[in-house]
Amino acid sequence: MVIAPGAADVLTAKLVEQLGFDAGYVGGYSIASVAYGLPDTGLVSVPELVAHASAIAAAVDLPIIADLDDGACS
Incomplete structure (x- = not known):
């Protein structure tokens, strides 16, 4: 089990x-x-969700689990 805080x-x-x-x-x-x-x-x-998640992932040396499936396509 991996504990991955938000x-x-x-x-x-x-x-x-x-x-x-x-x-x-x-x-x-x-x-x-x-x-x-x-x-x-x-x-x-x-694209907004991906940009934010990418910035978060780039800022740390941890794996980031991203659940971004609910964004509307615009």
């Missing part, structure tokens, strides 16, 4: 890494709510 932004991912976890997790809900203040209703596009 990391909705780069700062949170850095904290997850600093605390010694083996992985982090980012999902569409966390990006929509933290980055845009929106509910997870498909209002954030897939």
